[in-house]
Amino acid sequence: MKPSIPKGTRDFSPAEMLRRNYLFGIIRTAFARFGYLPLETPSMEQLSTLMGKYGEEGDKLIFKVLDSGEFLDHADRDALAKNDSRKFAVSVAEKALRYDLTVPFARYVVMHQHEIVFPFRRYQIQPVWRADRPQKGRYREFYQCDADVIGSNSLVCESELIQLLEFVFSAIGLKVVVQLNNRKLLAGLAEVMGVPDHLTDITVAMDKLEKVGLDKVREELTAKGISAQAMTILEPVLLFKGVTNDKLAMLDSVLATSETGRKGIEEIRALFSMLSNFSFTHLSCELDLSLARGLNYYTGAIIEVKAADERTSFSSSICGGGRYDDLTGIFGLSGMSGVGISFGADRICDVMEEIGLFPESHTSAATVMAVNFDGDPDGSVAALLHRLRMAGVNAEAYPDPVKLKKQFAFADAKGIRYVIVRGDEERNSGMFNLKNLADGTQHTYTAEELIGVLVQKD
């Protein structure tokens, strides 16, 4: 048979893993620097934990795990007969692969509420799975790197998340645009339009404005039952051009009669005011009123990050996040507001790969390789390698006594920087030959000298 892997999944070669680990290391360091603690949850959750948290589309994209054993015994044959695949699936799958890290985190917080010290900051770096159709920058298995703080309403949390973004993206060397918005603004807008129930319809339509244009958006909203009168309130907001302060001033008057809307304005103003205290080198923050985000648990701040480098062809978001006031409520713990950000590691890797942001030094494994000249009859080469490793130098031995040409080519192909050769000549003089593959120079050293040289270089 021809081997293959499931659509949208990938193998990562050693060269790719070295680069990925470089990125994960930066993100992990950043999380720790801001006081977040590590957490892991199972790959599988109860299907009921996940269903209904991500909107209608989200439910369809959850990978269900078929029950073990005689699942036909409890299968919903009625649903099967009626071609109700959703209902049937639920009857034979009680588990599912996690769709994101935020909902499992909320579940964890509720289950462990009595042992957690609040406000609780946790970070989590694990794969998630979505049954989407793969395309550029979209995979069915991908890593999210989440940092969330739960148990505080303070906008300090939002502010620190933005600082965290600067920490990571300046370390990587990638300039980004941080788009900010607030669900309360959108909710207030729906309120003054007199259609508070159509919040989702409005936000989805707003999100499309750039892509499809005003006419299509108008068409779509009309189809959803939004009156022409309501549209006259929405359109000036949609089409407004100006800097953040101008937008806020405009909203002051539009949302004057909505308490929620005024609260949203206040929060955004406060956040931008806090951010003005920092000088960011790789971030530019802007208020984007069309930013809605599909996940329906967000209630306050909404954050989205896009690469702002002309060399990249990626226009989709590489980070996303926001505040959720009551995600734990459905699991029985209310009044627990949280806010978090998620780094899309795979997309960030794709961008870094595209514009060459991975440093060269992260492309090889061992620093030094010992050539197998004649089987190392006195064991002196093996002994030297052992001492090198104990001294902290990454070292490997070529296992077979094949031609030197082949062994050198091997070391070169692997990106190993130094090669040790010990044949009769060296053994007779009690020395080791060390060759630098980068510049072609070589010297003979005693074991002590050689260890000293490599420890310094490493």
Add this chain to the structure above:
RNA sequence: GUGGAUGUAGCUCAGUUGGUUAGAGCGCCAGUUUGUGGCACUGGAGGUCGGGGGUUCGACCCCCCUCAUUCACCCCA
């Protein structure tokens, strides 16, 4: 779920209106060099042309089906 594109050597791709034995670059193996990689030169291995069916004297090429990959929409990291 909807629409488009592409499947030829390990990889990236040529392949004339349908015509003899399907090519190139890179990579791989061997040699030039029996104690030294990169560079150069010489030689070599490697292909059910995604799979199945059809049209034809003859199909990599045309038609149908199928599978796979990929891009866009929807949505999202």
